[in-house]
Structures are given as C-alpha cells and as structure tokens.
Amino acid sequence: MEEIIAEVESAGTRFNAVTAVTDGRAKELARQSAERLAGGEPRRQLEGMPFAVKDVIDLAGYPTTMGSAVRSDSAVTTSALVVSRLEDAGAIPVAKTNCQEYSYGILGDESAFGRVINPIDPDLCTAGSSSGSAAMVAADAVPLALGTDTAGSVRVPAACQGVLGFKPSFGAVPVEGVFPLSPAFDTVGLFAADLGLLSVAFDVIAGTESQTEHIGGAAESGKTIDLSLLGASADRDVQDQVTDRVAAVPNLAVTSTNGPALLELVDECAPIYDFVRRYEAFEIHRELIAGGTDDYQPGVRAKILFGQNLTGEEYRENLDALARLRTRAVKVFDSADFLLTPAIDGPVIRWEDIVTDSAAKFMYYSMPFNVLGWPALTIPVAGGIESQELPESVQLVGPPGSDRALLSFAAQLCRK
Numbered sequence: 513m514e515e516i517i518a519e520v521e522s523a524g525t526r527f528n529a530v531t532a533v534t535d536g537r538a539k540e541l542a543r544q545s546a547e548r549l550a551g552g553e554p555r556r557q558l559e560g561m562p563f564a565v566k567d568v569i570d571l572a573g574y575p576t577t578m579g580s581a582v583r584s585d586s587a588v589t590t591s592a593l594v595v596s597r598l599e600d601a602g603a604i605p606v607a608k609t610n611c612q613e614y615s616y617g618i619l620g621d622e623s624a625f626g627r628v629i630n631p632i633d634p635d636l637c638t639a640g641s642s643s644g645s646a647a648m649v650a651a652d653a654v655p656l657a658l659g660t661d662t663a664g665s666v667r668v669p670a671a672c673q674g675v676l677g678f679k680p681s682f683g684a685v686p687v688e689g690v691f692p693l694s695p696a697f698d699t700v701g702l703f704a705a706d707l708g709l710l711s712v713a714f715d716v717i718a719g720t721e722s723q724t725e726h727i728g729g730a731a732e733s734g735k736t737i738d739l740s741l742l743g744a745s746a747d748r749d750v751q752d753q754v755t756d757r758v759a760a761v762p763n764l765a766v767t768s769t770n771g772p773a774l775l776e777l778v779d780e781c782a783p784i785y786d787f788v789r790r791y792e793a794f795e796i797h798r799e800l801i802a803g804g805t806d807d808y809q810p811g812v813r814a815k816i817l818f819g820q821n822l823t824g825e826e827y828r829e830n831l832d833a834l835a836r837l838r839t840r841a842v843k844v845f846d847s848a849d850f851l852l853t854p855a856i857d858g859p860v861i862r863w864e865d866i867v868t869d870s871a872a873k874f875m876y877y878s879m880p881f882n883v884l885g886w887p888a889l890t891i892p893v894a895g896g897i898e899s900q901e902l903p904e905s906v907q908l909v910g911p912p913g914s915d916r917a918l919l920s921f922a923a924q925l926c927r928k
Contacts, residue, residue: 513542513604516562520606523653527629529644531567532574532608538562541604556602557712563598564648564657567608568615569700570689571595578691579611579623579641581807582800592689594658594700594717601716606654609644613812615660615693616793617641618668618874619866622809627863630673632897635862639672639874641665641693642703646673649703650897656713657703662693663785664878666701667890667907671855674896674903676710676926678702678919679878681912682885685717692796694789696834697882707926711919718915735764735921738848740771741877742906747859750904753893754852754925761924770844774851777841778876781883784834791827794819834883838912841884845911850921853877855890855905877907887915889922 517535524530545560567577572591577583595605610625612618620640621627628643630636631651638647642659646669649657659666661679670677679701692698700717704710742754758766794801797816801808808816844851857876881888888909895901908925910918 513539516606519653520562520564520648523648523651524607527631527644527647527651528626529610529628529647529651529653530564530607531577531579531610531625531644534565534571534574534605534607537571537573538604538606541599545602545604556600557716558598559602561603561656561709562606562654563603563713564607564609564645564654565595565605566611566642566645566657566659568611568660568691569595569658571605571608574608576691577608577624578615579613579625580809581624582613582805588689590689593686595689597717597719598658598713603656603713603716607648609642609648609657611644611659612641612665613809614691614797615641615662615665616812616815618664618871620669621863621866622811624809632674632895632900632903635864636902637672637861637863637866637870639669639860641669642701643669645703646670646675646677649673649675649705652705652897655704655706655709658717659701659703660690660693661699661701661878661882662697662789663882664875666703667878667888668856668874670703670890671892671905671907672860672903674892674905676702676704676707676892677890678710678714679881679888680714680718680915681887682882684887684913684915685714686719692792694792696788696792696831697785699882707919707923711916714915714919735850736767736848737764738767738770738774738844738851740768741774741851741853743768743771747904750854750893750906753904754906757893757925758852764924767848769847770851773844777837777844777884778880780837781880784830784837785879785883787822787826787830788834790815790819791822791830792819794822838884842911849910850918851909853907853909855907859904860902881909885912886910887912887918889918891922891925
C-alpha cells in the first residue's frame with residue numbers, strides 16, 4: 513500500500529489529477545484486509561484493489577470539494593453508497609480526483625484546482641467532467657476509478673485519454689452521496705483499463721451478485737449489431753479497426769438499417785436535455801448563486817444562470833416528453849441487440865484548438881444515451897499512452913437494463 517500511495521501521489525502531481533490522497537483510510541482498510549486474510553476469511557471480489565473517487569462523490573473522512581471554491585465543507589462522515597459497496601467488496605479508495613467544477617462541462621476546462629493534464633499528451637484536451645479519474649487510470653496509477661456521467665462525463669474523458677468508460681443504465685446504480693448536476697440524467701460510472709475488472713466493479717456498485725464469469729466467454733448466437741452511425745461519421749481508420757473486430761466475433765450479424773431513426777432520436781434528445789439540465793442545475797444551485805458569490809468558475813456560473821428564467825410548467829412538459837421519448841426509442845432494438853457509434857464527433861482535439869462548437873461535438877454521441885437512459889461503454893480501438901498517438905474509441909450501446917449483456921458482448925470487441 514505504501515508503494516501504491518507513492519505512485520498515486522506522483523501521478524496525481526504530474527497530471528494535476530488528485531485533490532486528496534486518501535492515505536489514512538487506505539492504510540486502515542489495507543490493514544483490515546490483511547487481518548481478514550490472515551484469519552482465514554475468504555477473499556472478497558475486489559480484495560485489496562485500489563480505486564479513485566471523483567470529488568463529487570462522498571468518501572468518509574474527507575471533504576467533497578466538487579472541484580470548486582464555492583463551498584469549503586468539512587470532511588463528510590458517511591461515504592456514498594457506491595463507495596461503501598466497493599469497500600465492502602475489499603476495494604480500497606486511495607484518492608479523490610480533480611474534476612470540472614460541479615460536473616458542469618464536457619471539456620474539463622474549469623476547476624478550482626486547475627485543468628487535469630492528459631497523460632497521453634499534455635496538449636490534448638482531457639474532456640470532462642470526470643477528468644481526473646480518467647487520467648489516473650490512463651496513467652496506470654490506479655486500475656479502477658469512479659466518475660459521474662450526465663451527458664458523457666465518463667465516456668468522453670475515457671475516449672480522450674484512451675481507457676474504458678462505462679455509463680450504466682439510468683437508475684441501475686445508486687446516487688446517494690453523489691452531488692447532482694441534473695438528477696434526470698445523472699449516473700455513476702466506471703473507468704478501467706481491464707474489462708473484466710470493470711464488469712466485477714459494476715456488479716458490486718449495482719448491488720447484485722456477480723454475473724461476470726461469462727465475461728470473455730463465447731458470444732451468444734443470433735446477436736445483431738447496428739453500425740449505421742459508425743459508418744456515417746467515424747474516421748476511416750476507426751471504421752477499419754472496428755470492421756476487423758466485428759468480423760472476428762462469431763455468430764454476429766451486422767445491420768445498418770437504423771441510421772435515419774437514430775439520427776432523428778439524437779436530434780430529439782438535444783432540446784429535452786438542454787432544458788431539463790438547465791432547469792435542474794439552477795434549482796440545485798439556486799441558494800448558493802443567489803448570494804452573488806464570485807467563487808464559481810466563470811463558465812460554470814454562466815451555465816447555471818442559463819436556467820434561472822425557466823418555468824416549472826415547461827419543466828414538467830419536458831419531463832413528459834422525455835418519458836414518451838424513452839418509451840418510443842427502444843423500438844430501434846427490434847432489429848438489433850446493440851449499437852456501435854463513434855465515441856465523439858471527430859478526433860480528440862488540443863486545448864488550443866477548442867472553439868465554440870467543441871463541447872457539442874464531444875457529447876454529440878454520448879448525451880442522447882443519458883437522455884434515453886441506455887447503458888453505453890466507450891472502447892479504445894487505437895492510439896493511447898503506449899503509442900503516443902491520438903486515442904480513438906467507439907461506443908457500444910444496449911437497451912435499458914442490458915448492462916451485463918453489453919459488458920459480456922464487449923469482451924468480444926476488446927480482443928485485439
């Protein structure tokens with residue numbers, strides 16, 4: 513544990529990815545783990561596994577900063593339920609990670625602690641909001657990290673930093689003890705470099721018996737994957753990579769019939785997301801921002817104030833539209849079991865190249881699946897920290913509640 517803490521401190525400093533090294537709690541849990549094993553107790557699912565926690569998620573004994581100077585809270589006394597479940601499975605939290613202030617922003621450009629540095633290339637955008645958690649996994653400082661995902665805030669930084677990023681089905685994972693951005697879409701997600709570990713961790717935080725013994729097993733017969741969005745938008749190199757991987761999966765049918773329907777869904781999701789997120793975010797911050805505090809990051813403050821004149825009646829109308837859309841949208845799975853899309857619209861960009869529409873491009877393919885509540889996993893297919901080339905990723909999407917089937921199927925695509 514001493515060696516792990518030293519690596520976490522080093523990586524946290526090099527990549528500005530850590531707001532607190534949680535060495536006190538880590539060492540105590542490591543001691544308890546050693547005593548359990550010495551006493552003959554069986555190993556738990558994640559015995560001794562270090563993990564990092566995005567700093568909007570409560571960890572007992574440490575403040576939850578939200579990447580902000582707006583509040584200077586004292587240490588919390590109770591951990592978020594997802595953290596408690598990981599600890600109960602033997603995992604050990606070693607760091608709180610830097611993030612976009614209050615999770616409000618997909619670029620990861622505003623935090624009271626400064627921007628996180630991309631381990632692949634410091635000039636590359638990290639994306640957000642869970643920038644620090646992605647960086648700690650990308651830097652191989654921790655094998656597992658928690659983030660939150662409201663419009664892509666796990667999957668997009670995962671894609672920009674070359675690691676796996678998973679957003680479960682809406683409601684599959686508890687959010688108690690997690691500071692909200694927009695409760696209609698907020699989801700706790702996971703970063704990892706290893707799909708098997710990510711799958712076990714998902715079972716743990718979802719609070720169910722592990723079903724991950726099938727991860728990496730044979731593909732089920734009769735599955736169909738829809739590549740229509742990938743074919744329409746992905747870079748040619750990415751398409752070639754994916755074509756090879758798809759062709760290697762046994763018993764898999766390929767279709768591209770849902771393109772128009774999916775593009776229509778993407779267009780329908782955007783205005784609902786924009787209204788509901790702005791309304792809910794302002795309501796959450798209403799009291800804090802009413803004090804006229806200047807401690808918010810400028811861009812985050814502006815985003816919050818976008819919601820100040822929205823009405824409750826319009827909000828309820830948008831929630832009704834959201835419910836209808838979620839009911840209708842699942843029909844795209846009548847002809848396919850999974851969808852494969854680009855992770856982001858275009859390549860990972862450099863900080864200096866960010867322009868007005870960069871944020872929209874980053875979340876073009878991720879935000880719709882928060883609105884619809886479907887599980888989605890970003891899978892690196894090229895580039896990354898070892899090659900020092902631009903990371904390239906795709907996104908695998910399944911119908912609501914298909915989380916384990918999606919992770920099991922993803923094992924076929926993750927094989928190189």
